[in-house]
Amino acid sequence: MRPGTMQSVAMRPWRLVGGGLPAACCLRWSCAALFSSLLAAGCSGPQSALSPSGVEALHIDPLFWTATWTGVLVTLMIVVLVAVALYGPPPWRAWLGRDWIVIGGGIVLPILVLTGLFVYALLVMQAGALRSAQAGEDTITVTVTGKRWWWEVTYATPQGEPIVSANEIRLPVGRPVRLLLESDNVIHSFWAPQIAGKLDMIPGRTNEVVLEATEPGVSRGQCAEYCGGPHALMSFFVIAMPEEDYAAWLAREAEPGAEPDTPQAAHGQEVFFENGCGACHRIGGTPAQGVIGPDLTHVGSRHSLAAATLPNDAEAFARWITDNQHIKPDNLMPPFRQLSAPDLAALAAYLDGLE
């Protein structure tokens, strides 16, 4: 059984976009006015910082546009002044060619403009810091650990039991979520542009950010700090869902992995154990308790495989298991080419069924 409608709509988000321009972009007339020739590309997109749907990103957005328009005006002013300096009538040029223009345009003007922008930016920054400080009891805490090259995401049950997932972040709409960002290897950077700005994951430190999604939907995020090898293929999905859906999802996520419900899937489970997959991967409720690779307990219900590199279906599982070094070069999982075709299909069916 596939999950509810929202998820099935978003089942292949990478196929959804790129077609029509969503309404949010059409509203952004300013964008259209400025970059009209480039508008074909649009301002929106599943990973666009220009279509915010989180409190943090919504705070940054007007600051960004204020700075952009100020910049456009400054650039236009320089262009006009240069044109006057080159081709203006002599009296205008005489007016421009004096010391005072250097003091007025080079010192007074920038100080005024920059001070204004700086104060505005400070206010936005303080608002973010304040939210972190005020995060109280209704705040959910989620730990995200940067791995090479995927994301381990640890939630907690209402009783405090850890629930380990990977490569997607679920957010209940309208509730602040405190993310603890960590790494036990190299530096990564967590960035979900529609929700908030980025923050690095640095070994030996824990960085904290409080997020809050404002509307349900699926967006995409990506590692923003170069982390070697397949850094380009280290992405994730952010799924903002109504609070009651979130609670239901969390309850499902806390359960052990589904028992195989077809003979093929049952065979797949055997293949899984015979090939030692459990040394690296964990499946709750089974002897597989590895912690090196992603937790697979509910892997079948996720939006993607291999950190948003592949869609999530049986065919993709099979491709990944045999061909992962081609799909995502230098990732730390060895390819299992020795599996026979029926074994591979069975294993893929088993994993796909872990919902």
Added chain:
Amino acid sequence: MERDLPNTAPRPDGELETLKRAWAVPRGFRLVTAVNNQVIGILYIGAALLFFILAGILALIMRTQLAVPENDLVSQDFYNQIFTMHGTTMMFLFAVPVVEALGVMLLPQMLAARDLPFPRLSAFAIWAYIIGGLVFFSTVFYDLAPKGGWFMYPPLTLKEYSPGDNADFWLLGIGFIEISAIAGAIEIVVGTLRTRPPGMSLVRMPIFAWAMLIFAAMIMIAFPAVILGTMLLEIERSFGWPFFTAEKGGDPLLWQHLFWFFGHPEVYIIFLPAAGLVSMMVPTMARHPLVGYRLIVVALIATGFFSFGLWVHHMFTTGIPSLSLGFFSAASMAVAVPSGIQVFSWIATMAAGRPRFRITTPSLFILGFLFIFTVGGVTGVMVALVPVDFQVHDTYFVVAHFHYVLIGGMVFPLFATFYYWTPMVSRNMLSETLGRWVFWLMFVGFNVSFFPMHITGLLGMPRRVWTYPEGLGWETLNMISTVGAYVLAAGVALFVFDLFRRFRPTFADSVDNPWGAGTLEWLPTDTYSTRSIPYVKSREPLWDQPELAREVEEGRHFLPGAPTGGRETIVTSPIDARPQYVIRMPGPGWMPLLAAVGMAGFFLLLTVKLVVPAVLSGIVMIVACFIWAWKLDHGPEIPSVEIGAGVRLPTYMAGPLSHAWWAMVVLIIVASSLYIAYVFSYLYLWVVSPEVWPAAAGVPGLPEEAWPVSAGVLVVAGSALVSAAGRLLPRPGRGARAFALLLGLGAISFLAALICEGLSHWQTGLRPTDSAYGAMVYMASFLNLQVIAACTILALYAIARYFAGKLDTERRVNFDNAALLYYYAAMQMLLGLVLLHGFPPLAS
């Protein structure tokens, strides 16, 4: 009128021939031994241009790979190598060297000096750069290129995550450029402050000279931070001293602080000289002096100053507390003010043009620069706004921003420079017709390529990705960027074509002041620069003294010949440029080249772990340096010469007036910057991990107090011995064995202090691999060892000079320099003792 000139009498026969003989450029294969700034300047610029093209080709490969989503033109691993090489080559092998090359080429001409004060040092630095740069770049052909990004953040670049020699090659390549940058800084500081023509006080100095002076000062402060960083990284990679490993009390962010403390000023190190060049060209094209000259000087100094207060804006997303973020954000925005001053000054000068600002190829590049740089400045303000940076940091928005700043702020002025100054060293100008094509191709190509990247970044595309999936809205924008990149490349290719067609280097038959400029580099020249060194009365002497070119050519000004028979130029006082002495300079020689080859061999062989050949190579370098230095100190064998206007100047100088003393002071400033960076690192790691410092459980305690006291006494005694040796220098022609004995004892005393300090920690059981604390403690000794090794070599050299009868109370520069460095070493070691033994008890 004629009577006011320094030399009114007819010039004697044979004077010009002697001058020509002294400055003759070696022919045939011996051309590689040339040291004159015009010859090696062209070589230097040519090499930098080669690296620009090579790194540009890498950029085209990257753009082609990214033209369409999920492309597999190049592999992930190769892409990671070439984006690392593109950044590293552009920053370290093109941008900084080409600016220094322009300094080498243009500064002596603008100052009408016959050469830079240390010609062989320039030659050495250039050869080291060319050899090291070519070997470093060639790693891309055999899969050995570094792939950690040009910023090389640990832990990614530590042995665990980057096995193999790739990262070591990066550290090696940077080592070369660090050495040649510092050699260049010494040349430029001493050159601008001491070899200006008589009468050219600081307020009459061309803006480019000001910019280069500030450039050199910034190198002296900024480069040591990255030198320390690269040392720490290589030591951790090779020996496991955990400076950057969190489990042992290190911190990956320490690297980022050190790297960006260098890396941000680096941008201004590149930009300031380019802005200086623009400030030279705009007045010429306007036929009007620069409006706001003094404000521009203040702006240049302010930029240099502010640039050291904004390195953290590269680290806004590392989770630094918001108070610091606010401070560094403000500083990052403040730096826009001095840039604004310069932009408005150029606009005002253009407006004041007589009759109008002339539109030539250099003018077009300057106008293009103004537009592009303004956009880059505006986006710079945007990324300085912390919340905006949270979104755009490490995305293509930032890629667009810094290419606007660097290509706009540096490459466009550079191309203006090529078109503007080529006539100074070539028989032909470059083609003005083709030049316009070059400009428009580059300008349009640049904007088409980089403007869309702002949007690509805002749509979420991170930097340093070798591929991307379709459906994120990035496809069209990336394709446009790729097309633009090829148009830009076509412009550069057309320029290179024109260069081959028209550029014919010459010293005597260059084009004669085609733009009607007002500064001294447009005087008639030959290999010896100008026939006589002019007396300067204003900022644009060629405009204000119309007869100047003829007078100079007729030998009516200072030093019209080569009175000592060799190469020489006038050294003047640093502020008001009064003649002080005549410096005798070395001519062509094999030793700088041999020393550069030896140094390249040393580092390269060490990188591939061939220790014995590496050491042999290092010995070749030191021996070559000795041979090279042996003939430098002429001593006062010719007491004084007449330079004109009845002025007789000595030909030898020791003590604080001498250029050698100034060079040593520059080197000491570099060494102290390095040590300050070390002290910062020590305290920083303590703040991060006090639990690995003494007094914490499981950490060996400090040595007994007797140890540091002994080391301190040895340091003080060593300094006293060196000082006493100075008083015992023999008079010329006499002997005084006690000198050699005391200097030798002083050297031994310093070595003993070094060993005493190292042993004191070793006997407590502390090892450098234990923790960040242990690593830092032994790092102090390592830094002391470096300085003491240099001191010891200088002391042995002074003793050898003494026994050869070439060191006495008058001819004493060798000793003075050794003593200066010893006094510095003493201060550094004493500060280290206070820090390592005094700080932990206070802190616990």
